[in-house]
Amino acid sequence: MKNEQWADAGEERVGSQRGMKVGMRRVWARAARYRGAVQALSALVLNSYFTQRITKGLPCPALNCYACPAAAFACPIGSLQHFIERRKVPLYVLGAVGLVGALTGRASCGWFCPFGWLQELVYKIPTPKLRLPNRFNWTRYVALGVLAVALPFVTRESWFCKLCPAGTLEAGIPMALLFADIRAMVGTLYWIKLGILGAFLAWMSVTRRPFCRWACPLGALWSPFNPVSSFRLRVEQERCTRCGRCQDVCPVDIRVYENAASGACIQCMECVGVCPEECISVTSPSWSLADDRGYG
Amino acid sequence: MDRERRGFVVNRVLIVLAVAAILAGLTFDQWQIVLRNAILL
Numbered sequence: 001m002k003n004e005q006w007a008d009a010g011e012e013r014v015g016s017q018r019g020m021k022v023g024m025r026r027v028w029a030r031a032a033r034y035r036g037a038v039q040a041l042s043a044l045v046l047n048s049y050f051t052q053r054i055t056k057g058l059p060c061p062a063l064n065c066y067a068c069p070a071a072a073f074a075c076p077i078g079s080l081q082h083f084i085e086r087r088k089v090p091l092y093v094l095g096a097v098g099l100v101g102a103l104t105g106r107a108s109c110g111w112f113c114p115f116g117w118l119q120e121l122v123y124k125i126p127t128p129k130l131r132l133p134n135r136f137n138w139t140r141y142v143a144l145g146v147l148a149v150a151l152p153f154v155t156r157e158s159w160f161c162k163l164c165p166a167g168t169l170e171a172g173i174p175m176a177l178l179f180a181d182i183r184a185m186v187g188t189l190y191w192i193k194l195g196i197l198g199a200f201l202a203w204m205s206v207t208r209r210p211f212c213r214w215a216c217p218l219g220a221l222w223s224p225f226n227p228v229s230s231f232r233l234r235v236e237q238e239r240c241t242r243c244g245r246c247q248d249v250c251p252v253d254i255r256v257y258e259n260a261a262s263g264a265c266i267q268c269m270e271c272v273g274v275c276p277e278e279c280i281s282v283t284s285p286s287w288s289l290a291d292d293r294g295y296g
Numbered sequence: 297m298d299r300e301r302r303g304f305v306v307n308r309v310l311i312v313l314a315v316a317a318i319l320a321g322l323t324f325d326q327w328q329i330v331l332r333n334a335i336l337l
Contacts, residue, residue, distance in 0.1 A: 057331030066334040074334040082333045083326075092321025092330065098314035102307060228306045285304035 028282055029273025035110070039117035046114060047170075048072045059096045062113035063218045065164065067171035069178065077148055077218050078167075081158040084149060097218075101225030105232060109212055109219055110251065110268030115166040116212055119204040120251055130206045134254055134264050137213045144217035160217060162189060165197040208253050212266065223263030230284055233260040233267065239279040246271035246280060256280060 046060050047070040056066065060073030067078075076097050083090035100108055109116050123129075147160040161167055172193055175182045203210045212219050226232060235257050246256040249270045254262055256271050260280070272280050321327070 056334040057327045074330050079330045091317045092326035095314045095317030095321055098310060098317060102310035102314055228303055228310060230307055285300060285307050287301055287304050
């Protein structure tokens, strides 16, 4: 009799956990529908100008150029290079980037990065599309290691900032348009920067988020956090039919069912709502195995 | 230790390390360095 009661209580608990999982999955699926609005709001807040005297000392959770006249926060990659140039250990910047990574993985790329949002908007332009495999996406680690760490250390100059297409768009072009003395300084490097921006704009109209996948050093810093972050995707492999619907809606074109905690995933949650088998969920690591917290 | 628990421990250790790094950076006035650099640009 007692055993039956235990079994009933156990079933009830599993049932309620499953119910909570399904409910949270719907919340995430609904939230993903408003992701565009969150990205627009984030672009506005990160470039809201008026708070910059105080907030520019805070690294923002996105690649947003702080040389932009309206930028309200510091770019983490720009700040990182500044410390490396001065041969100082960037404890504060790495701590801020690490905290965001440990809490959310690469979710900032999917929800808050203005340059990521721009790439998604440009991809909506009706052009022939080119689907590229993620096989060579380790190149973003090269961008981080060479342009944002090694070259600034050796030459004492911020090489990634010099070539960054986000910086050209948000700061290089507006500053040259606004100030005559900056216009007078325009030289070969400026035209190289414009060429890089033009190439990425053309590429992002045919391929999903090329800069995030192959060139972003901030994405490279956050990628290793994906498998150990407080929130991450999980696929119930036994229910997955590998229909590919998740890859069709994925802004970085990954097969979620192959590795749900992949470093390439930007945790936009677009795949959670489209899975016909409802086998993609958001989980959080927990100590107690019996209390597997499913957040959708 | 199984994978789930290891993930939990690594996650919490990373959060503590990140907060410690921020606090250490603040004691070396790195917030001011970031602010000054960002405003001077």
